[in-house]
Amino acid sequence: MDIVKKQSSQRHVGIIGAGPAGLIASDVLSQAGCQVSLFDQMPSAGRKFLIASKGGLNLTHSLPLEQFLQQYRQHRPVLAPYLLQFGPQQLREWIGDLGFETFTGSSGKVFPEDMKGGNILHALMERLSHQGVSFYFSQRWVDWQADGSPTFLSGTQTTTFKFDAVLFALGGASWPQLGSDASWAPIFSSHGIALSAFKPANCGFNTNWTDHFRTHFAGTPVKPVSITFRDLEGRSFHQTGEFLISDYGVEGSLIYAGSAFLREMILKNGSATIQLDLAPQWSTTRIAQKLSAARGKRSLTTHLRKTLGFSGIRTALMYELLAKDYRDDPALLAQSLKSLPLRLNSARPIAEAISTAGGLRFNELDQNLMLKKFPGCFCAGEMLDWEAPTGGFLLTACFSTGMAAAKAILSWLQSEG
Structure with a gap:
């Protein structure tokens, strides 16, 4: 030496x-x-x-x-x-x-x-x-x-x-x-x-996308969108921005903003659930009013596009995360689009974190x-x-x-x- x-x-x-x-x-x-x-x-x-x-x-x-x-x-x-x-x-x-x-x-x-x-x-x-x-x-x-x-x-x-x-x-x-x-x-x-x-820290999270959703929407940004959850101390986290759908789950600036709290929630409870607001620019009441417009023979996909301007990833997230029973009632659907639950199962490996x-x-x-x-x-x-x-x-x-x-x-x- x-x-x-x-x-x-x-x-x-x-x-x-x-x-x-x-x-x-x-x-x-x-x-x-x-x-x-x-x-x-x-x-x-x-x-x-x-x-x-x-x-x-x-x-x-x-x-x-x-x-x-x-x-x-x-x-x-x-x-x-x-x-x-x-x-x-x-x-x-x-x-x-x-x-x-x-x-x-x-x-x-x-x-x-x-x-x-x-x-x-x-x-x-x-x-x-x-x-x-x-x-x-x-x-x-x-x-x-x-x-x-x-x-x-x-x-x-x-x-x-x-x-x-x-x-x-x-x-x-x-x-x-x-x-x-x-x-x-x-x-x-x-x-x-x-x-x-x-x-x-400042990491993505794994979730259980269906194969169909993963195949068609991995790499797609979601914006504007809000996420809401309560941390381990009961404090409300609410922020609007954008995130990215990945083949494993979600990532991007809006997810990173809450990642420290979400990581600790998962470590303690085994998972964390965030609520997605797919229409942060509108109130629940306003969405319900729009969805109550006569639908006729239009499919739900077409109705969402005509009334809310939804297409692509927003509609896909609704189908991916919302049970069928909630889709046909305008009031229930409006509430769900403002608070769509997404379960996060684990943080991504530390080597991938920012x-x-x-x-x-x-x-x-x-x-x-x-x-x-x-x-x-x-x-x-x-x-x-x-x-x-x-x-x-x-x-x-x-x-x-x-x-x-x-x-x-x-x-x-x-x-x-």
Whole structure:
């Protein structure tokens, strides 16, 4: 095993993980004059960041700050100190400093005007290179030494590096093919560091479509549509948007918005039922009035099309999910179209999820994100035990904790002399 020691009087910081948290920390620390070595087990940086930019890189959200913080739900108390220091506005300014202006879309989501995440990543990597950051790719972190020095495996060669401080930004457990495989978790556990079990977040769910429905409608979007359910604490969830029919069940932004609650309901009860409102623009009374129009010899399919404008997926969902007894009475049918029950049986595998819940527990860290058991070793990003909905909240918290850890490292290095 080789041992690599720092080669200058500069403070040398090792950053393990070249995702958003590790990249922004590398920027801050190298600008502050530290010698920075950035590691990743993949052949290049930001693999998952690039996937997130497909269809437009949703960096953050324009919600007022208090509403923004509420999106982190039970994790708000632990994340708020970092998001208040580096939140949506500061992230937009940092991206602007890289040369990319941002704009707010109609939904409140914030995007760079240059929608290609690859251009932002390239600009950042260029800046890091100019600031003297050293890159070590295809290097898998495999353990600590007794003094806290990290050891890496590349091919069959192990190498231990000596640093003044280390930042772990190793990601969660989703999209393992892009590097977030949680291979670090057993190593942390072996050193007595407590973790919460990883669970899929922002994920799809399995349901029992009939073969006919699956064959004809998999891949079809449903919009606009509302979903309603009560979570384990009896709180009502109601939101309007869109989701996608898949061959296994349902996925998409509206499903992801409620996925944390639905996942926990399924874990406790074995399944979860959501109510679909296929006509959110109309009241039950108005739908009943429309359906009460003379039908004559028209089929129900034709009647729905003539009276409600239903066709395709809405009509198919009605036939798929509603018992025949409810279809012929206008009042019962109206109520059903506003509250069509869909049973979800299980969450999709964690490898398919957009993000994960669980990870390194915050009580293993001090307020500066430093491991209590390994002084000088800090952690940030999705490897920490939190979750958030899509819409820019995930990326913002990753960048925010990366920024906080970098500033804490600078303070710690100064205090250590």
